[in-house]
Amino acid sequence: MDRKVAQRVGPRHFRFDExxxxxxxxxxxxxxxKLAAALALLAAxxxxxxxxxxxxxxxxxAWLARLPAAALALRAALVLPFSLVFAGMSWLAGDPARALxxxxxxxxxxxxxxxxxxxxxxxxxxxxAARFGAPSLLLEVMHFLWRYxxxxxxxxxxxxxxxxxxxxxxxxxxxASSAAVLLASSFARASRxxxxxxxxxxxxxx
Amino acid sequence: MHIPDGxxxxxxxxxxxxxxxxGVVLASRRAxxxxxxxRVPLMGVMGAFVFAAQMINFPVAAGAxxxxxxxxxxxxxxxxxxxIVVMTAILAVQALLFQDGGLLALGANALNMAVAGVAAAAxxxxxxxxxxxRRAAAFAAGTLSAFVAACLALAxxxxxxxxxxxxxxxxxxxxxxxxxxxEGAITAAVVAALERIQPSLLEQQQTSQPRLLAxxxxxxxxxxxxxxxxxxxxxxxxxHLAQRLGIEEMERALAGAPMxxxxxxxxxxxxxGKAVAGVAGLGAAAALCWAAGKWIARxxxx
Numbered sequence: 001m002d003r004k005v006a007q008r009v010g011p012r013h014f015r016f017d018e019x020x021x022x023x024x025x026x027x028x029x030x031x032x033x034k035l036a037a038a039l040a041l042l043a044a045x046x047x048x049x050x051x052x053x054x055x056x057x058x059x060x061x062a063w064l065a066r067l068p069a070a071a072l073a074l075r076a077a078l079v080l081p082f083s084l085v086f087a088g089m090s091w092l093a094g095d096p097a098r099a100l101x102x103x104x105x106x107x108x109x110x111x112x113x114x115x116x117x118x119x120x121x122x123x124x125x126x127x128x129a130a131r132f133g134a135p136s137l138l139l140e141v142m143h144f145l146w147r148y149x150x151x152x153x154x155x156x157x158x159x160x161x162x163x164x165x166x167x168x169x170x171x172x173x174x175x176a177s178s179a180a181v182l183l184a185s186s187f188a189r190a191s192r193x194x195x196x197x198x199x200x201x202x203x204x205x206x
Numbered sequence: 207m208h209i210p211d212g213x214x215x216x217x218x219x220x221x222x223x224x225x226x227x228x229g230v231v232l233a234s235r236r237a238x239x240x241x242x243x244x245r246v247p248l249m250g251v252m253g254a255f256v257f258a259a260q261m262i263n264f265p266v267a268a269g270a271x272x273x274x275x276x277x278x279x280x281x282x283x284x285x286x287x288x289x290i291v292v293m294t295a296i297l298a299v300q301a302l303l304f305q306d307g308g309l310l311a312l313g314a315n316a317l318n319m320a321v322a323g324v325a326a327a328a329x330x331x332x333x334x335x336x337x338x339x340r341r342a343a344a345f346a347a348g349t350l351s352a353f354v355a356a357c358l359a360l361a362x363x364x365x366x367x368x369x370x371x372x373x374x375x376x377x378x379x380x381x382x383x384x385x386x387x388x389e390g391a392i393t394a395a396v397v398a399a400l401e402r403i404q405p406s407l408l409e410q411q412q413t414s415q416p417r418l419l420a421x422x423x424x425x426x427x428x429x430x431x432x433x434x435x436x437x438x439x440x441x442x443x444x445x446h447l448a449q450r451l452g453i454e455e456m457e458r459a460l461a462g463a464p465m466x467x468x469x470x471x472x473x474x475x476x477x478x479g480k481a482v483a484g485v486a487g488l489g490a491a492a493a494l495c496w497a498a499g500k501w502i503a504r505x506x507x508x
Contacts, residue, residue, distance in 0.1 A: 014303075016303055038309070039309070039310075042211055042308075042309055042310050043310065045211065045212060046211055046212055046214075046216075046219070046310055047216060075305065076305060078304070078305040078306070079210045079305055082208075082210060083210065083212075083213075086213070086363075086368055089368075090368065098367070098368075101212075102212070102213065102368070104212075105211070105212025105213070106210035106211055106212040106213065106308070108212070109210065109211030109212045109308055109309075109310070110210065110211070110305050110308075113211075113301065113302060113305065113308075113309050114305065116302075117302050117303055122302070122303070125302065135230065135231055135234035135235070135238075135291075137234040137237060137238045137246070137291055138230065138234050138291055138294055138295055138298070140246055140250070141246065141249045141250045141253060141291055141292060141295040142250075142253075142295040142298055142299055143250065144246065144247055144249070144250020144251060144253070144254075145250045145251075145253035145254050145257075145292075145295050145296065145299055146254075146299060146303075147250070147254075148250060148251050148254040149254045149257055149258075149299075151254070152251070152254040152255055152257065152258035153254075153257065153258045153261060155258065156258035156259065156261050156262060157261070159262075160261075160262065170263075170265040170271075171265065172264055172265060172266075172391075172395060173395065173399075175262050175263060175264045175265070175392075175395075176264070176392065176395030176396050176398070176399045177399040177402075177403075178262055179259045179262050179274060179392075179396045179399070180396050180399035180400040180402075180403055180404075181399075181403065182255060182258060182259055182262075183255055183259070183279070183283065183396065183400060183407070184400065184403055184404040184407060186251045186252060186254070186255040187248065187251075187252075187283075187404075187407055189251055190247045190248035190250075190251040190252070191248070193247040193251065194247045194248070197247065
């Protein structure tokens with residue numbers, strides 16, 4: 001079975017979904033190693049005040065994985081608006097050294113999380129986490145969440161579009177009833193999913 | 207507010223990580239026990255629901271808008287333990303795939319938003335009798351959950367030695383409280399709408415022990431208070447204590463000890479003033495984070 005098609009479960013047009021389906025050596029490495037390495041790098045980046053040196057590893061690893069290093073670094077830069085606020089305040093409080101730390105630490109840390117997710121499909125990360133002893137219920141819920149994320153986001157967009165088409169203006173009540181409709185239909189969807197799973201033999205023979 | 211990696215100091219990371227982990231493991235064990243099988247897909251779909259519902263804008267006032275945070279609504283519709291698990295799953299997916307909050311800081315974020323946030327919501331919903339006075343209880347649940355989560359996050363940041371300038375904007379603390387009230391209003395409005403279209407969803411609330419919930423709530427408030435006290439006593443955080451003491455010695459030597467006999471008592475007014483200024487500054491930080499978060503959310507959803 002083609003792994004590429006069978007496991008494409010996340011929302012469409014999602015970058016990690018493309019990135020993580022690569023075939024480099026880094027992609028094929030056991031997810032447990034990658035998860036452990038990512039956590040070790042994260043701990044090092046958190047504790048070591050010169051961890052920006054570790055960031056020099058990043059282009060090398062990205063090259064090994066045949067991934068666009070710049071795009072990954074840009075993805076990790078999503079943390080910057082948050083850290084700029086605190087770095088700016090530290091700067092104003094007269095602590096430029098700490099401001100600098102607050103600026104680069106979250107970014108360097110985010111690089112490792114991005115690299116992990118760009119070389120490993122979520123389901124492999126989850127089963128590696130299960131081997132490390134994470135609660136299985138939590139991991140199952142994460143897997144379901146990821147599977148239905150795109151579906152529900154699209155449904156929310158359709159709901160919004162339909163409300164606009166009926167001439168809804170911006171109103172608190174209309175937003176609330178959209179959310180309530182989405183919630184009720186999520187409950188209904190979940191019970192349909194459960195029945196479909198049972199019909200396919202989920203839970204094994206009685 | 208999702209704390210990224212690289213912000214929390216090791217002691218804070220250890221304490222919050224242990225507390226968050228313990229809470230999540232206990233909740234998932236409890237949820238797994240009380241769980242009939244259909245709940246697993248339901249929990250996953252409800253996690254996806256929170257993501258999707260966060261894209262629905264709720265106009266508040268003067269062009270500003272808020273969105274659902276979710277802890278309280280999950281606690282009301284799923285029950286306490288499943289809501290904690292779903293909220294943690296949301297935070298984990300956000301940390302892994304949306305770069306929203308750190309992986310090492312996941313324990314802290316789970317403690318703030320999943321464990322303490324859901325416990326606060328479930329406790330107030332239960333105490334205010336969500337069975338009959340649903341809207342008021344839902345409002346309180348949403349407000350309290352967002353408020354407790356934000357307080358804990360700020361206390362964690364402050365006790366990690368994040369500096370926030372004392373001359374803080376007075377209105378910022380208000381913005382921080384407004385976020386919590388908006389969450390309460392959204393939760394109440396969604397519950398009211400749900401009452402009209404499918405009231406059965408509000409009736410399957412599991413019985414949860416108010417005493418345990420109150421315990422969790424009290425514990426998190428104590429933790430937040432301890433964090434704030436620690437932060438105002440040691441503005442640079444634990445790890446810089448030694449360094450700071452060194453500097454103060456130096457300053458005292460340079461300034462020639464203006465008040466040699468002055469033993470700063472715990473509640474002397476300069477100290478209190480500093481603490482108040484600190485809290486106001488943290489409020490400003492919360493406001494800025496909230497605004498930055500909104501901006502990122504819009505950018506990401508575009």
